[in-house]
Amino acid sequence: MRWSKIFIASLCLLAPVEYAMAQTLDELAFETIEPSRIKLGESAILRVTSFGRIKDVALPTIPGLIFETMGRSQGFDFINGSTLPATFFLIRITPQFAGMFSIPGLAPNSRSIGLEVVKGDEPNPYTWRSQQPAPAPVVTASLPKGVQLQAGGAAFVHLAIPARPVYVGESVPVQIEVGLRAGIVTSVNGLPTLKGSDFTFNNLSKQPERREETIEGGAFVLLTWHSALAAVKPGEFALSAQAPLTVKMSTLSAADRAVASRLAFPLLQSMYSGIAPREMTIESSPFQLKVLPLPTEGQPDNFSGAVGEFRVSSDVSPANVAAGEPLTLRLHISGAGNFDRVDSTMFDHLDHWKTYPAKSTFTPSDAVGNEGEKVFEQPLIAAQPGERSIPGLEFSYFNPNTRQYERAQTPAIKVIVAASLASGVSLDGAVVTGATRGLRPDHRIPQNQVSELRPLYFRVPFLIIPTTLALLLAGSWFAVRPRAARATSKAGERVLAKLDAAARTGDSSSFFEVAREALLHNFAIRWQMPVDQITVAELKARLGTSGEAVERLFAIADEAKYSDYHSGRTDFQHWLSLIRGQLAGDRE
Amino acid sequence: MLIAALALWAGQAIAQPSQPPYSADGLYNLANTYARAGKPGLAVLNYERAAVLAPDDPDIKANLAYVRASAHVLVKPRNRFVRLGEATNPTTAAWLGLLGVALVGIGLVVRRIAPRLLWIPGGGFLLGVVLIALTASNAMLLWPRMHEAIVLIDQTPARVSPVPMADTAFLLREAESVTMTAEHEDFMLIRNGSGLSGWVSRANLGAVVPPVGGER
Numbered sequence: 037m038r039w040s041k042i043f044i045a046s047l048c049l050l051a052p053v054e055y056a057m058a059q060t061l062d063e064l065a066f067e068t069i070e071p072s073r074i075k076l077g078e079s080a081i082l083r084v085t086s087f088g089r090i091k092d093v094a095l096p097t098i099p100g101l102i103f104e105t106m107g108r109s110q111g112f113d114f115i116n117g118s119t120l121p122a123t124f125f126l127i128r129i130t131p132q133f134a135g136m137f138s139i140p141g142l143a144p145n146s147r148s149i150g151l152e153v154v155k156g157d158e159p160n161p162y163t164w165r166s167q168q169p170a171p172a173p174v175v176t177a178s179l180p181k182g183v184q185l186q187a188g189g190a191a192f193v194h195l196a197i198p199a200r201p202v203y204v205g206e207s208v209p210v211q212i213e214v215g216l217r218a219g220i221v222t223s224v225n226g227l228p229t230l231k232g233s234d235f236t237f238n239n240l241s242k243q244p245e246r247r248e249e250t251i252e253g254g255a256f257v258l259l260t261w262h263s264a265l266a267a268v269k270p271g272e273f274a275l276s277a278q279a280p281l282t283v284k285m286s287t288l289s290a291a292d293r294a295v296a297s298r299l300a301f302p303l304l305q306s307m308y309s310g311i312a313p314r315e316m317t318i319e320s321s322p323f324q325l326k327v328l329p330l331p332t333e334g335q336p337d338n339f340s341g342a343v344g345e346f347r348v349s350s351d352v353s354p355a356n357v358a359a360g361e362p363l364t365l366r367l368h369i370s371g372a373g374n375f376d377r378v379d380s381t382m383f384d385h386l387d388h389w390k391t392y393p394a395k396s397t398f399t400p401s402d403a404v405g406n407e408g409e410k411v412f413e414q415p416l417i418a419a420q421p422g423e424r425s426i427p428g429l430e431f432s433y434f435n436p437n438t439r440q441y442e443r444a445q446t447p448a449i450k451v452i453v454a455a456s457l458a459s460g461v462s463l464d465g466a467v468v469t470g471a472t473r474g475l476r477p478d479h480r481i482p483q484n485q486v487s488e489l490r491p492l493y494f495r496v497p498f499l500i501i502p503t504t505l506a507l508l509l510a511g512s513w514f515a516v517r518p519r520a521a522r523a524t525s526k527a528g529e530r531v532l533a534k535l536d537a538a539a540r541t542g543d544s545s546s547f548f549e550v551a552r553e554a555l556l557h558n559f560a561i562r563w564q565m566p567v568d569q570i571t572v573a574e575l576k577a578r579l580g581t582s583g584e585a586v587e588r589l590f591a592i593a594d595e596a597k598y599s600d601y602h603s604g605r606t607d608f609q610h611w612l613s614l615i616r617g618q619l620a621g622d623r624e
Numbered sequence: 625m626l627i628a629a630l631a632l633w634a635g636q637a638i639a640q641p642s643q644p645p646y647s648a649d650g651l652y653n654l655a656n657t658y659a660r661a662g663k664p665g666l667a668v669l670n671y672e673r674a675a676v677l678a679p680d681d682p683d684i685k686a687n688l689a690y691v692r693a694s695a696h697v698l699v700k701p702r703n704r705f706v707r708l709g710e711a712t713n714p715t716t717a718a719w720l721g722l723l724g725v726a727l728v729g730i731g732l733v734v735r736r737i738a739p740r741l742l743w744i745p746g747g748g749f750l751l752g753v754v755l756i757a758l759t760a761s762n763a764m765l766l767w768p769r770m771h772e773a774i775v776l777i778d779q780t781p782a783r784v785s786p787v788p789m790a791d792t793a794f795l796l797r798e799a800e801s802v803t804m805t806a807e808h809e810d811f812m813l814i815r816n817g818s819g820l821s822g823w824v825s826r827a828n829l830g831a832v833v834p835p836v837g838g839e840r
Contacts, residue, residue: 358694475656475687475690476683476687479652479683485646488646490833491715491718491762491763492718493714493718493762494770498718501722502721505725505726509726509732509733510729513733516733516737
């Protein structure tokens with residue numbers, strides 16, 4: 037019982053100590069980035085090592101950097117020979133543009149770290165390729181005139197402007213140069229700005245020029261931005277540039293730094309070094325700029341406020357058109373100056389042409405738009421054919437170098453306008469345009485009309501006509517008999533007519549004689565043999581049983597011819613039927 | 625009786641127009657109007673239709689060539705045989721073919737009736753065969769034009785498949801002649817003069833010989 041009380045009391049005493057140790061471990065974390073200098077287009081890996089119970093880290097939001105969580109793992113890390121359980125967070129960082137970035141600590145009490153991103157064409161000193169070209173030697177330079185180091189000698193900003201007086205509206209190129217001591221300045225926290233309310237500023241160039249120089253014995257990275265400004269009113273004005281930075285600054289006194297240097301553990305040394313990043317803004321010395329008004333004397337009527345040095349030219353496309361078809365007249369104005377004030381209305385009215393409002397496009401040839409080409413395009417439509425001349429275009433501007441107004445003019449352009457599709461003669465004979473070429477005139481009111489465009493021979497109703505005709509003719513071809521057969525048939529009909537006549541008159545002699553002649557002639561044709569060779573035996577052999585009736589008829593014919601044979605009406609009909617049957621046999 | 629009824633129906637079907645009538649002159653004047661209005665696609669379509677009805681009309685040929693040249697549309701020149709065959713009016717050719725059928729049939733019947741009369745039916749038969757051959761050649765030359773169409777809209781896309789969102793294979797110029805080879809819903813599969821094929825919306829095409837009861 038006694039020992040148990042002592043044990044519980046010991047636990048109670050040790051609990052605050054364990055809690056304090058756990059809290060210390062929770063707060064113990066550090067970050068590393070590898071590599072700390074990368075090219076644009078590459079990625080760096082940020083590793084957060086935590087010895088506490090951190091379950092997750094919040095990704096920061098830094099313009100120009102994209103953070104992606106790659107994973108979380110458990111493991112051990114070695115601190116001064118001791119193995120401690122740790123949690124590792126891996127984060128991929130991908131830059132969007134070049135520059136120096138400061139990434140704040142992601143774990144509690146961890147310090148911010150820097151990442152330098154260079155352009156793709158700059159050498160990466162961290163690569164281990166033997167073929168890697170040697171880095172260019174660092175140029176030793178001095179500070180620009182009138183410029184002083186700021187932020188404890190870590191940085192400076194310099195505004196470079198032409199020293200001459202400028203004119204109102206004149207586009208003046210400016211250059212902002214920011215010098216950063218490597219290792220001291222951890223990041224540039226935004227684009228530099230110009231300070232001055234009496235000017236208009238163009239946007240800064242997107243990517244600063246970067247170079248390295250040794251200034252006053254220290255290695256400096258120099259970043260240079262370009263822009264252009266224009267004064268809005270005459271007078272003398274002050275102008276300066278500012279740049280926001282993050283700089284490593286020591287917050288400890290000299291005595292404290294000496295104590296910190298005696299600490300045994302590197303981790304503790306880094307924790308108690310007293311050097312911390314501090315955000316600040318440095319500003320250049322003010323620059324006095326004299327702004328002159330534009331002279332009123334000699335100012336052209338069509339002066340639009342353009343100040344600079346310009347060249348003009350013009351062209352048309354296509355060079356040959358038909359009347360009624362559009363062509364495009366272009367005015368090219370190139371050079372250096374305030375292109376936002378370069379304007380031209382082209383032609384409001386042009387004889388023999390229909391004009392349309394002009395449009396303009398500007399193509400800068402430098403980073404800030406101080407130099408380039410502005411093109412005005414105006415559609416024109418020729419009203420009449422023939423050889424036409426488009427007058428030259430004039431553009432007026434003020435030249436600050438010669439200090440006077442100047443007029444630039446383009447030459448006239450000749451255009452061949454052909455007759456249009458609309459030229460021709462209408463139905464009533466009236467000439468639509470003055471052209472003699474073009475379409476042939478309309479035809480008179482049409483007379484012949486068809487129901488559809490398909491030719492007749494592709495239409496079913498029409499195809500029925502030749503088909504019907506062909507069927508009829510084919511039927512006729514089968515229906516008609518050759519001439520010989522028809523003659524034979526007609527002879528038989530004539531015989532039958534004679535027989536009918538003989539039967540009606542009761543002339544049996546003629547009846548049987550005609551019948552015998554007709555049958556013999558018929559048999560001779562059918563059997564292809566002479567009449568005199570047709571015998572009784574032949575009849576029986578070829579005609580069979582009907583041969584006996586024919587033989588009987590021939591016998592009666594002989595009897596009627598050589599005796600007085602008489603036959604009744606019924607007998608005539610019987611023999612007529614027999615004869616018809618035999619005569620019809622040749623057609624079968 | 626059946627043959628007579630069919631012939632009667634065919635005659636009535638040909639004689640009674642089921643659609644507003646076409647005429648070569650009317651189509652030519654309509655084409656001129658479109659040409660003056662700056663619509664080369666519709667102008668060429670109506671010139672082509674007029675040329676189907678009157679292939680030997682010099683005004684139609686001249687204006688068709690002029691509008692095509694103005695629209696920068698080139699066509700392959702036809703050879704002499706094709707031009708000769710196409711020069712015959714198809715309506716005339718159809719009736720000549722009918723006459724040829726009659727001559728051949730009558731010649732055969734006469735030959736059967738009077739075998740000794742060789743020259744008369746023989747000459748008719750020969751003439752009939754020539755007329756039928758003329759009609760057949762005219763029909764064969766005109767058959768491709770039954771599937772010809774004119775592009776009515778400039779920069780008409782020919783797509784890889786018959787859906788509106790399909791990728792564009794190539795573009796067609798206004799007044800360009802194409803051959804229709806298949807159809808699917810609102811799209812026609814066409815082949816242009818360069819041999820390229822693609823699906824084109826029906827609304828952008830005009831058939832030279834419109835289908836019966838179809839668009840005019």
